[in-house]
Amino acid sequence: MILHDTIVALATPSGAGAIAVIRLSGPDAVTIGAKVFRSVKGKDLLKQRSHTLHLGHIVDGGKVLDEVLVSVFQGPNSYTGENTVEISCHGSTFIQQQIIQLLLRNGCRMAQAGEYTLRAFLNGKLDLSQAEAVADLIASDNEAAHQVAMQQMRGGFSNEIARLREELLNFASLIELELDFSEEDVEFADRTQFHQLLDRIELVLKRLIDSFAVGNVIKNGIPVAIVGEPNVGKSTLLNALLNEERAIVSDIAGTTRDTIEDEISIGGIGFRFIDTAGIRDTQDVVESIGIKKTFEKMEAAQVVVYLVDGHRSTVDGEIDGLITEFGKIKNQFPLKPIIIVINKSDKLSDDEKSKLTKNLNAVVRNPTTNDQRPTTLLLLSAKEKTGIDALKNQLLSFVNTGALRNNETIVTNTRHYDSLLKALEEIQKVKHGLEMNLSSDLMAIDIRQALYHFGEITGQVSNDELLGNIFGKFCIGK
Template sequence: MTTNLYQLEPIAALATAPGIGAIAVVRVSGEGAIEVTNRLFRGKDLTHQASHTAHFGTLRNDDGSIIDEVLVTVFQSPKSFTKEDVTEISCHGSEFIIQQILRRLMQEGVRLAQPGEFTQRAFLNGQFDLVQAEAVADLIASDSDASHRAALNQLRGGFSRQLKALRQQLIDFVALVELELDFGEEDVEFAHRDKLRQLMLDIRRVLHPLIDSFSTGNAIKNGVPTVIVGKPNAGKSTLLNALLNEEKAIVSDIPGTTRDVIEDELFIDGIRFRLIDTAGLRQATDQIEAIGIERTQQKMRDAALVVYLFDAKNVESGELQTAVDEVRASGKPYLLVGNKLDAITDATRELLETMLGEPVVWISAAKQTHLEELKSALSARVRTDAAVQTGSAVVTNARHYNHLTGTDNALARAVTGLDSGVTPDWLAMDLRVALQHLGELTGEITTDDLLESIFSKFCIGK
């Protein structure tokens, strides 16, 4: 078929998850993909069928024996995921059948695809930019409503199209600034400085919300590390078991029972929380407990959210105030949770909230009361779902974050230099750095090593 795309040698791979199932799909893409599949297929002549049509028939060995009854879907270039000629062979999900089909394809000159090679070809053929390509892997790996929405937003363009447009405007200005270097002795100014300054400020205004969203986006993608801390016997393990609805942690009246970190996951409002039960914070009585307490403190430093749980029945106000002040001083988002609500009066509850100066989520972990209120408070404290629900761009990828901050830093230097009257060569240097970061972010500037690093993390068949 005539096309203005560069079609690479045909590749094939299993596009569905490995293992025995009702059906499996083998994808073939590249120059001659339809012709190669047609040579194995007995049914309609696939080379004369319209794009996006499915055809029933059999796939044959070279001796004419039947491998399987299949359904072959034809996608003609450029109207396919890779923008190449593509066939998708739906067969029965037998590992033996799949291997026989791949063997026959290789006999016809098709090679096995590398991890992520289909998506890499889609990127190289201009189907989408690099940010969108990476979103394909994120979409496949999404395991919550929030991560699914974030990946889908990126796949649809997210912030990359806006950045590409701004980058092009910046390129135009850089060309003018560099033109000035050719007339260095004539003191000419082709790039209007006020307009350049405004453009840089406009780009930074776009960058800042994206940069700020990374902590939220990282939590969306990888789960929110939520550490439960408090004194021994505050009910941390009981709370973990109640939230998970299973006996995950050992519960005992003996202080210091939990000596190591216990982790599990809980989904709340489409957000994945990585709940971490820890050793109680107190003066250790032995070396093993001391190690557990040190791990607790490390988990607090690494956490995205801290739940400070205290025993409302047996609490000393000064000690509680000191502990809460330490949690606040950590700078981490936190929730104060009072346990054993059933054992205190309303007056005691109001007194404790007044002393702490902020609301407390009151529960009874042992009786599993008000746990839904706690879950709602956790969801509200993270504040991720609203950003994803409204379609706001959220940065979930560390590579994107690094290039966004690199762009912002370069533009900040350029604005400062512009205001202080630096020479065009110094100004151009910072602008080039900003352009490099933006280009690598969206894939307008790539290297083989960069593409290898990104696409090698994809699954084979995608």
């Protein structure tokens, strides 16, 4: 990849629209822009100040391609740190291609995926974690993901890592200095202060590592499987949650034979609901495949909503069978939060609700079941859309949103999580060495490794393969 030439790409989504933005970046961006731009007031683009906007036309020889607005950003005061020109043209795909081809003929090269942000990183405008947050911000599809990405892009995470690295680097310098005077048996690094620093770094690293569980949920959403016997109202519940007729509803048992998925945001967190085939014994080959998929989705889901037809259970006396079936599910998925939802509560009297709740609560609290997480019991009517908010609040309670409210740093990136784990391991080795009075040269090796893993996060330590993997996932034009 050549990083000292001038690149061009469409910065807005491909396809027709009201306007499109074509971005140039590189040492000759303004020069090339000036070749093809004619200002309505006769301005020379090369003589214009940074951060100015100009009306004119893009011309190819004597042919006018479009009337445009051109923005000029002189490096290093631009996103990439280089000279940058942005051409806002009309959104016709024909016009877009005509202008880009003209710029290519005048010395530009088509940008590769993520090359603008890569240049921003290499020119010191962003560190690596901030650059990755740019991609997360573009991909954010709910309030929580947006909030976390914005906090990281502004440097919240990298600043915290930089502070830890700087403090550790100061002590590392003193440890290294001791090695130069090893024959004189002197200590420049105060061991008590060093131990306190290591304790503080360990505490911060553990907090950041623990935050990844929440961060992963925020970034990727929470899969929720809606399960139960046929005709208990699973598809009706999905439609009520989504507030649209997403799934086909009928009185025929086995209507849902394949899984149906859709996502909504609750309290800023994405939840992906999965409507599954009803669980029952059947000879129908297609329905059997659907039931097998139901258990696969339950395995992949983080939360299981077990739906019960409250009216049928009371009338037909099927509560014993339901209790048995629910017990099997609890034992099969002991680590998953399970919400028992008694549906069709609008058809139940107060006495029937009380009796059904009591019987199911007996299973919820049964100590013989291999259950390691609390199970919740709710009554609702999916058809009448009553009790839906209570279910949403219960789902939201499974997510630790306190860190969001407190604006704490949350780790969402698997690469960062891996580097934090490795850094913590090295810090714990240094602590052990300090407690065992190991020599400075041995501790210095572990300190260097910890500093290396800190540097991996912010990009102070990087290689072409790593950068290619990160920026190759960006869209072209960013």
